[in-house]
Every structure is written in C-alpha cells, then in structure tokens.
Amino acid sequence: MKEPIRIDLLEKYIKGDCTEAEIALIKQWYLSFEHEDDHVSALSSAEEKELEERMYFSIVNNLDLADAYVDAEKPAKVISFRKWYAVAAAAVVVLALSAIALIYTQKTNTQQLAVAPVSDVHLFNVTNSTPHIYKVTLPDSSSVWLHPSAKISYPNVFAANSRQVSISGECFFEVTKNPKRPFIISSRSIITKVWGTSFLVRDDEQSNMADVSVLTGKVSVSMKPSGNNSEISTKLTKDEVMIYPHQKAVYLNNEHSLTAEQVEATSAVKQYRRLHLVFENKQLRNIIPVLDSAFNVDIRVSSEKLNHYILNADFEGFNLPDVLDAMKKSLNVDYTIANNHIELK
DSSP: OOOOOOHHHHHHHHHTOOOHHHHHHHHHHHHTTTTSOOSOTTSOHHHHHHHHHHHHHHHHHOOOOGGGOOOTTSSOOEEEHHHHHHHHHHHHHHHHHHHHHHHHTTOOOOOOOTTOOOTTOOEEEEEOOSSSOEEEEOTTSOEEEEOTTOEEEEESSOOSSOEEEEEEEEEEEEOOOOTTSOEEEEOSSEEEEESSOEEEEEEOTTOSEEEEEEEESOEEEEEOOSSTTOOOOSSOOTTOEEEOTTEEEEEETTTTEEEEEEOOOOHHHHTTOOEEEEEEEEEHHHHHHHHHHHHTOEEEESSGGGGGOEEEEEEEEEOHHHHHHHHHHHSOOOEEEETTEEEEO
C-alpha cells in the first residue's frame, strides 16, 4: 500500500494554493495506484457494484473522528462545529481519493450510455440503503440528495448536448446552470427538464402518483413516452408543463394525466431551504424547536439524555440534511427520517 499523502497538502490542492512542485507530488501519488494489484479484479459485476456502494456509504457514515467523539456517559456534550468540520473535510478528501483510485484501477466493463459517444463513459448506480439522506455530487457539480431507498444512475461524463440522469424514489436536486446543456431527469412516469434550479422529484414503483415541486427557478415536466428506446428531446415541447416556485406538477398513473397546481411550500421542499442558524452553547432541547419551525419538520429524541447535549455551531447556508449530518458527526447521534418525521437516537 502506498504511503498516505499529507492531509494539509490535499487541502492546499483543493484551495488552489499548491506550488508546481506540490501539484506534481499529488499527481504522482494519485497515479501511483494505476499499476498496483487492486485485489478486486476477480469479483463479479454484482460483487463490484455492492463493494462500490459500500465504499460510498462507509466514507459518509463511518468516519471515526477523534475530535468529534465524546463519551456517551457524560451528561452533556459540547462540540465546536467548526473544528469538527475541518477535520471531517480532510478525512473525506483522503478517503474519497483512495476510493476513486481503487475503483478506477478496476477498469470494469460497465454499461455504456447511448447518449454519449465516448468510449470510456461509465454508468454509476447509487442506491441509498441507509435511513439517512445521502448526498451525491454529479460530474457537473450539481448536487442530489437521495432519501432512504431512492436510486440514481448517472454517467461519469455527461454528453456534449445534455446532462441526463435517471432516478427512482424521492430526490432533491440543486442543478448547476448551463443553458447549452439542459439537465434531464428520467423517472418511472415522467421526464423533468431543468432550466437551472432547485426542486424535488418523487416517483417510484410503489406509488400511483409522481410529483415535482420547485424551490427556486423553473422546470418543465412531461409524461414519459412509451417504449424504452424513445428519444428524449432536449428542447421545450408543447406537451410539457412549466412550473415555478410555489407550484407543483402532479402525474396520476391510473388516469395518465399531468397537471400543474399552485401550492404553499411543502415540508419536503422546505427541508432544502438554505438558512443561517447560529447556536451558541445551546441544549438540544432548545435547538429542536428552532429546526422544526425553520424546516417544517417534526424532530423527536429517543431518550431524554439527548435533550441535554450541547451544541456550539454556525450553520450558514445549511439545509436540513446538512444540519442533520453535522449533528450526526459532531454530537455522535444517529437519525432516521420518514417524510417530515425525524428521530434522533
């Protein structure tokens, strides 16, 4: 195994502060994995996929950070969020780069996208099998938050004329604007085209209904054409329904109908509003009502002891999943989420 590179050097590289010599050192370290035995080449495609997904989730959910750990027997926990965040960011960099090096040395024969005539395009399939909300960053820097059981498939390189992904379940998107390359989401029943925005898509096999709710910007929604080989137009067509903030497109499967309606921001959408929340040595019992009101959710604790945990944090530009993830790591608490009901434990 190669000797790990210094974390502070990786942080400098991300910030763009490295010298030419330091950049060369990092690239040399990364490329050194190319000819190493990866120990996984003999795995089947199914086993490789399972390993890849486990690596994704272990990076996010199993970080063992000494600075974030506090003895659970103590009556209260006081954690500096900013200190934890810096340590966690550095740890994620090391783990993520190691994971990427391992995955890409496999050179597996994965499914090629029909929309991109590039020989080395690979399809990533991510399933959120945890009880948490899981964030995926796409090749164009767009972000997707997968709710429990949600799935997304996307290429490692988007096509020149469009950015196409497919999903199942409940996913919230923050899409990077690029008018020359429209962002298109295919789900079971509907096609959603994005014009630079943030929005929620819910469409899965267990429901008779699919819907799209907009937080910012605008999207267009159309019924999915029949046939797997039907080509999706990258242009706005007459059959599409355009929706804006405080609007929702609803598709009913049994009626095969698509309509737009005016709505107040739902709790599912409010969870993704980016707010600035500051807590200075506040007990969790005092923090929960603030989060409930800000994100329109119902947060409960599994034991009274959790109410006495103390948090010192500046959540600037955070949405609810960001806050929950920060609390999970800094207070060493876990959570489960179902709709707008959240339990801390």
